[in-house]
Amino acid sequence: MKFAIHTFGCKVNIYESEYIINLLQDKNYQLVDFDKEADIYIINTCTVTNEADKKDRKLINITRKNHPNSILIVIGCYSQLNPQSIEADIILGNKYKSNIIELIETYKKDKKKIVLVEDISETNFEDMYINRFITHTRAFVKIQDGCNAFCSYCTIPYARGGLRSKDFNTVIKEVTELVDNGYKEIVLTGIHTGRYGLEQNTNLEKLLKELVKIKGLFRIRLSSIEINEITNGIIDLIKNNKIMAKHLHIPLQSGSNTILKSMNRLYDVDYFLKRINYIRKEIEDISITTDLIVGFPGETDELFKETINTLNKIKFTKIHTFPYSKRNGTKAASMDNQIDGLTKKCRVKEVLALSEKYELEYYQKNLNKEYDGIIETRKDNKKIVITSNYLPVEIETNLENNTKVNIILNEVNNSRIIGKIKE
Numbered sequence: 001m002k003f004a005i006h007t008f009g010c011k012v013n014i015y016e017s018e019y020i021i022n023l024l025q026d027k028n029y030q031l032v033d034f035d036k037e038a039d040i041y042i043i044n045t046c047t048v049t050n051e052a053d054k055k056d057r058k059l060i061n062i063t064r065k066n067h068p069n070s071i072l073i074v075i076g077c078y079s080q081l082n083p084q085s086i087e088a089d090i091i092l093g094n095k096y097k098s099n100i101i102e103l104i105e106t107y108k109k110d111k112k113k114i115v116l117v118e119d120i121s122e123t124n125f126e127d128m129y130i131n132r133f134i135t136h137t138r139a140f141v142k143i144q145d146g147c148n149a150f151c152s153y154c155t156i157p158y159a160r161g162g163l164r165s166k167d168f169n170t171v172i173k174e175v176t177e178l179v180d181n182g183y184k185e186i187v188l189t190g191i192h193t194g195r196y197g198l199e200q201n202t203n204l205e206k207l208l209k210e211l212v213k214i215k216g217l218f219r220i221r222l223s224s225i226e227i228n229e230i231t232n233g234i235i236d237l238i239k240n241n242k243i244m245a246k247h248l249h250i251p252l253q254s255g256s257n258t259i260l261k262s263m264n265r266l267y268d269v270d271y272f273l274k275r276i277n278y279i280r281k282e283i284e285d286i287s288i289t290t291d292l293i294v295g296f297p298g299e300t301d302e303l304f305k306e307t308i309n310t311l312n313k314i315k316f317t318k319i320h321t322f323p324y325s326k327r328n329g330t331k332a333a334s335m336d337n338q339i340d341g342l343t344k345k346c347r348v349k350e351v352l353a354l355s356e357k358y359e360l361e362y363y364q365k366n367l368n369k370e371y372d373g374i375i376e377t378r379k380d381n382k383k384i385v386i387t388s389n390y391l392p393v394e395i396e397t398n399l400e401n402n403t404k405v406n407i408i409l410n411e412v413n414n415s416r417i418i419g420k421i422k423e
Contacts, residue, residue, distance in 0.1 A: 001039040002030045008055060009046025011189040011223045013076060015142040017044045018135060019128040020100055027101055031134065040071045040104065043088075045078035047159055049325035053078055060086060071107060073100070077159035083117040093117040094145075094160055098126055120146075120161035129170070131177045137376035137401045138221070138386075139183040143171050143207070144190025144197075151253075152264045152331035153293065153324060160191050168202050168210075176214050184218035184374050184402060185386075186211075193222060194229025205233040212243045218374065218404060219388065221245040224291075227252075227275050228267050239283045246283060247390035250276075251291040255310025256303040259296050262335070269310055276314055285369075287317040287362065287389040292351060295324040295344030297335035304347055311354055317362045317390070319355035321348050356415065363412045366391060370422060375403045385419065393419040 003024055007017040020042065021031055032038050041063050045056040056078040064072055064087055073090040080093030090103055096116045107114055125145055133139040146161045147154075166174075175186050188211075190196060196204040204225075211220055220243055227250050238244040254260050257268045280286060292311075294304065311319065323344035326333050366389075373385035375397065385393045385407050393407055394416055411418040 002032050002037070003040040003042065004032050004034040004036060004038040005042040005044065006034045006059060007044045008052060008059075009044070009048065009077065010191075011140050011187060012142055012145070012191055013044050013046060014136070015130070015140040015189060016076075016097055016128065017042075018133055018140070019130055020044075020097060021134050022130055022132065023098070023101055025134075038067070038070060040073065041067060042073045042075065042100075045074060045076035047077040047081055047155060049322065050327070051325065053082075057085070060088065064088070071104065073104075075100075077156070080117060080120070080159045081155060083115055088113075090114045091117060093120065095120055095123055095126060098128060121158075123161050123164070125164040125166055127166075127170075129174055131174070131181055133178070133183065137374065138185040138187055139178045140187045140189050140223075141171065141174055141178070142166065142190060143188050144193055144195065147192040149192065149266070150264060152262065152335075153296065153327065155327045155330060156191060158329065163192060163195055163198060165190075165197050165200055168197065168200060168207060171207060172210055172214070175211055175217070179214055179216045182402065184216075184404060185221065186217065186219070187221045187223055189223040192226075194225040203231075204229070205231050205237070208234065208237055208244070212237065212241050217243055219243055219245055221390075222248065224249045224251065226250070226266075227272050230275065230279070235279055235282050238286070242388075245390065246285060246388045247287045247289070248279070249289045249291075252310070252314075252316075253291060253293050254296060254299075255292075255307030256299070257306075258303055259299055259307070262298060262332075263293075263296060264331070269306075273310070273313060285366070285389055287391070288314075289318040289320070289390070290314075290316045291320045291322070293322050293324050294347035294351060295339040297324070297332055297339065298337045299324075299339060308350070308354070311351070315358045315361070316355070318359050319351055321351040321355065323348050360412065360415060363391065363409075363415075363417055367409050367412065370406060370408055372404060372406045374401075375399055375405060376401050391417055393417045395419050395421060397421060 005017050007013050046052040072088040074086050074088040075092040079091050083091050144165045146163045147157045148163050150157050371387035373387045383395050383397050406422040407419040409419045
């Protein structure tokens with residue numbers, strides 16, 4: 001049978017979709033592109049914003065309409081929170097994804113709708129293990145799931161459940177096997193990666209110190225980490241070990257102490273600035289990117305200016321900016337002084353302009369420098385190398401994906417970095 005899978009959202013979703021691909025291929029199911037005819041369509045959903053929900057619903061409805069005789073499976077965060085709104089043959093939340101083969105077989109036999117969505121607030125880590133990665137040159141490894149931060153704007157603790165981590169030795173084994181199978185760069189991912197191992201009496205720093213010892217591993221990259229979870233030991237490791245990528249994605253969310261408190265973020269601007277300054281002092285050329293929400297309830301023009309001032313002090317390499325999205329069931333949804341859509345749109349535009357400015361400055365600062373990385377091919381068929389400090393450098397080459405090369409950064413052209421392989 002042929003199957004197709006579409007993944008919305010974060011790197012955790014990408015990893016889980018890859019795991020499902022592995023399971024199905026091991027049972028001789030054939031993977032095809034999502035726009036091709038298939039016997040089974042799987043949609044792995046995201047619910048981080050209202051816009052994400054809309055994209056989920058649109059693809060679910062189009063797929064059901066265009067392929068009425070195929071098996072439609074909807075899984076992930078949107079289905080965890082909104083199973084009643086979904087028309088599909090198999091609906092799973094964020095549990096039982098590892099049972100997808102037997103669920104498909106059950107549906108094929110009985111032709112009865114299957115809905116498996118349970119409370120996951122106290123669930124265990126669902127064991128997933130990958131030894132090959134079909135859809136990406138770099139291999140992702142999910143080491144953690146769940147969140148208990150309960151930021152006032154966020155539904156993810158309800159969609160993903162509480163903190164839980166993959167067994168320490170299993171992570172080592174999985175990364176080792178991926179490296180043995182030829183994968184040079186590993187991206188560690190989780191819902192709250194910085195809290196890895198807390199329930200196992202271990203932590204992310206200890207894990208990283210073991211992973212860098214794996215023979216043949218070229219690079220480890222962290223997908224995202226909170227500012228108050230970056231230990232001095234992790235900073236030392238990034239500084240002194242070439243395997244660790246010189247890039248950190250650290251969500252700021254707001255540059256105003258008033259808004260940070262209202263968001264229930266566990267730091268203030270002064271702490272954030274001090275830690276960023278320390279990181280940059282210790283690690284030369286590090287790239288630091290961030291997430292930012294604008295238009296949060298109560299964000300006056302004056303408080304937004306505080307955020308802009310904070311951004312001008314930090315000068316992130318890139319700012320991923322989102323207008324605040326009202327999520328039912330969260331504390332922020334019932335707050336007074338909700339911000340209108342036009343104001344949010346204008347603030348997003350202002351932050352994006354600032355992001356482009358500092359991104360270009362960082363790119364230009366790195367011109368004529370030498371970096372190493374592995375070759376990968378983008379969807380537009382351009383060959384790129386992602387450097388240690390997360391610069392996407394376009395190159396001309398006939399070399400295969402996953403080839404390690406040294407490159408020189410030659411030119412910045414319309415926010416594109418052009419480089420060449422060092423002879």
